Amino acid sequence: MMEDIPGTTDSLRRRSFLPNKVVACHRCHGKKIKCSGGHPCRNCVQAEKGTACVYPQRNRSVKVSQRFIDGLLEEIDCLKQDQTARRHVPAPDGTQLIECDVTENVSSPSSRTGPRDHVQGTGRGECQGETDSNAHRQATSSEVFQSTVTAPSVTPAEADPEPVNSEQRPANLTFNQAPWFDNRNVFQTPVLISETADAAFATRFRQVISNPEGPEPVHLLRVNYANNEALMTLKESNIEWPTLARARFLIEAATKYANRYYYIIHRSSVLEGLSRCLLEPPGSESVLRCKYWALFAIGELCATRSPVTQSYPGMSYFAQASKMLGYLDERPGTDSIEALLLLSMYSLALNRRYSAYIISGTAMRSAIVMGLHLNIPESQLADLAIRDHRKRLFWTAYMFDRMWGANLGHPTAIQDDGIEIDLPLTPSPTESFQSEGGSKDDLESAYYVANIELARHLTSVIRSVYSRPGHQDTQLATRVQASLQDLQSWVNRLPPHLQVDPLAETRNDLNAVSLNLLFYQCVIIATRPILLHALRVQVTASQSTTSSPLTSQVPASAAALSEACIRCARHSFQLLAQSWIDGTFVTFDCFFTQYLFSSMTILAISSILDKQNAHSDRDSFEEASRLLRELKGAGNCVAQEYCHHVEAIEAALSDHVKAVITPQDMSALDPTAMSASVISQNSQNPSASVVSTANFPWTDSSLQMLLSQPPLDMQFLEDAVRDRHPQGLYRSDPNYEG
Known part of the structure; x- marks a missing residue:
């Protein structure tokens, strides 16, 4: 026995406290010299190679008890059950189902992979320069299409398991509460992902319709x-x-x-x-x-x-x-x-x-350095053409x-209260942007003024819907309602020559088409969080076995905003398709390409949300995806990026349809199974299938009533956009660290 040997216990005790053997750095190991250790070591300091002093990573084998492993497995099972419960929880009033934020689990291999998220492929005409640095990124899909979400740790003192009144507990704002950073090892620094971006909204859409038991879809990198x-x-x-x-x-x-x-x-x-x-x-x-x-x-x-x-x-x-x-x-x-x-x-x-x-x-x-944001006196610059050029140039920069900045969710360089320069040929506040009988220069000025004000409204929409909580003095409902009312006022003041009519035989003016498309994009950005919330309610109700008909409904105000979003997407795609036919859709036009992707994402949501027009919207989505792939094949970098998201959306839609639609519903969605009454109805009234965009009929009677109501009637926006849920609904686990 070792206990009988004198000095054995003391020898073992001294050996356990002996310092570990110094591991040589790569440079000393390659030169076969003794390394002193440290960062950097003595040899690298003398050779002035301190930055090259790197040590190999050690992979130690540690013995652990079986009880410790069993405890980890039990904790993993507990977290999985808690994650499923957090995804879909009915609201306390039982009026609607809403989704809680689920922190993305990146420690588990199953949560880091998913067939729908590994969308790759580069057709001909990829952007110059991708084949060198981006090819390596695309080759390593585990690095390219997997994100790391860092959440604040929760100490046992913070995660108090004692019951607390849900009304006294602070709200859990999961939408836009914390900035969305893409922290993957392919970047030198985390990249900020804006919720206002069309690609980010497409990711949120895929997350809503994804299988709650499977890995949550992650955001696709922009590599094109x-x-x-x-x-x-x-x-x-x-x-x-x-x-x-x-x-x-x-x-x-x-x-x-x-x-x-x-x-x-x-x-x-x-x-x-x-x-x-x-x-x-x-x-x-x-x-x-x-x-x-x-x-x-x-x-x-x-x-x-x-x-x-x-x-x-x-x-x-x-x-x-x-x-x-x-x-x-x-x-x-x-x-x-x-x-x-x-x-x-x-x-x-x-x-x-x-x-x-x-x-x-x-x-x-x-x-601003030139002073273009200020009115220059005529005594200092008498040339009227130069003064007008300075004025228009500033508003273009504006x-x-x-x-x-709105597409990226970033702030502007100058605030409106610091601008004193006049608008180009500013009309009076009571008149429209320009009368019908103006000259060509007057008509162009009317277009510029309308475009400037629409850009201003777009910034207001971004601040109203997507701004960080705690940075606003008014309620979200009040700000959203004010933004929509500003857009409605802009529509009412728009002259007839800047409106478009898809049923007209003549070609629409290109300025009017681009202006209308930007307006539809503003409405889509303002209302698509509400549409996503309505989709979440429907998906949650279909996946839950205990939901009642009341819990699967959304308020009438939310339904009106969702319908306005879908209607604008249909108008936008119709104008883009007509521009493609007329030859005014330039192959490398980044603006039209963005509008095409934005509208087709809404049409994809409508294809599973609106049962009445589901087949028509699905056909429009497929046609838009075909046009986008043609732009990708021609070398459009923006289309190449969006095509990755389209492929992921198509895979997510296919999985969602297989999961929630019965064979009877599939037969009902078959085009050959359409009833003759519906076909005859469309043939007798062809304009019913084509929504008219003349005079901007983007608002119906329900939405008009909504805009005229006080802000308290739109309080649901606080929950829909921010996804606010009381934390008292969920069980706190002191061992859970986010």
Whole structure:
């Protein structure tokens, strides 16, 4: 026996306290020299290789008792049961079913994988620069399509199991309570994901209809964009200046495309400045020359008709124009602001949204430095054309800053109370934007004024619906109602020439179409959280065996807002389809592509929510997905990103239909099983299947009544948008750490 050997116990006790053997760093191990340990070690410090001193990771084998393992398994089972109970819990009043936030479990391998979330695939015409850095990301799907959600830990003192009154317990705001960060190891730093983004809403939609027993779908990474390495390579290369004929052609194409939405440049002044630019030395990198490089990039982007096989259209010109970002003018001029706005617009086509937002913010701040946000006296600037150009240029930067920031959920560069410049040909408050019999310049001014005010309303909608709680002085219901009333007032003031009629035989004006599409997008962004809440109520009721008919209903006010969202999505897709037929849907148009994806996501929800028009909305969704895939095949970077989400949505819809729809319902959804009465009814009234968008009939009588009611009648928005639930409904587990 070891106890009988003298000194054995003391020897073992001393051995247990001996220091561990020092593990050599990689550099010392490779040189076969003794490593002193530490970070960095002595040898690496002497060789001035402190940053290269890295130690191998040790994988120790630790013996644990069987009781400890059994306890872990019991805790896992308890957490799974608690997670299922947290997903779908009826409200205390029993009026509706609502979903609680479920922290994404990333420690379990089953929660990190899912067939519908690993959507990959790159067709021809992928954005230049993806094949190098992004190919590695796509090859490692475990890193690309899995997110890590960090939640605050809960100490036993905080997780008090004693019963507490649910009315006294603080509300659990799971929507927008904490910022949504994408913390995957493919990024150098966590990336902020905005709830206002269309891709983020598509992820929320897939999470609602997913199987509660399976892994929760995660957000798909945005990998389809031109990376920095590709742009740096093109920037260092020597790109020849196009010939005079080619330059004029690209400028014509760029001017027509840029001015179809916003005012940036004068066509006549640009053609005059081209001759001055040709007189500069070939190696010159002046602001004027960079502006023409940006014009060439946009012109080639719009003039390209064939699918992209190698480089993205105009990206070489864009890389040359980006050289001006290396040095910013201490005293910026209008040429500098115009170049920045053009670079921002082209960055969106490359799907570089963050870069576009940063560049537009730089343009706005340059305009502020120039004093474009203030009215300049006529005594200091007598030229009326220059004053009008300064005015319009500022408002274009204003719209860029607000619209780009709204898509990302980021703040604006300047507040409205700091702007003193007048609107272009501002109408009186009691009149519409412009009378019917105005001149061409007056009609264009009316379009610009309407577009500016709509961009302002979009920012108001984002702040009202998606702002962080605790940062507002008024209730959410009051802010949402005020935003919708502002949109309704905007519609009432819109002149007839800026409205569209899909039943008209003549082609609609392009400015009117783009304005209508932006308006529909504003309404969709404002109301789609309510639509998602209505879908959640229906899905929860279908998955629950104890739900009553009352619990599967939503308030009439929520139903009215959901219907307005669906109606706007139908109008938007109809205008986009007509633009495709008319040839005005440019292949690389990032704005129309975004509107297409936004509307088709709503149509996908309507296909399983609205039983009356489910088949029609599903057909529209499939047609929209086909158009989006054509844009992807042509090389549209924005469409390439959205196609990943579309494939995931299609897989989620298929799984949801298999899970909740019976064979009898499947036969009812079959197009061949449609009754003859329905077909004859549609043939007798063809306009019934095509919703008219004339005079913006986006609001029905129920929604009109809702907008006229006091804010207290819209209190359900606090629960629908924020998903507020009393914590007293859930059992607190002191061992649960989020």
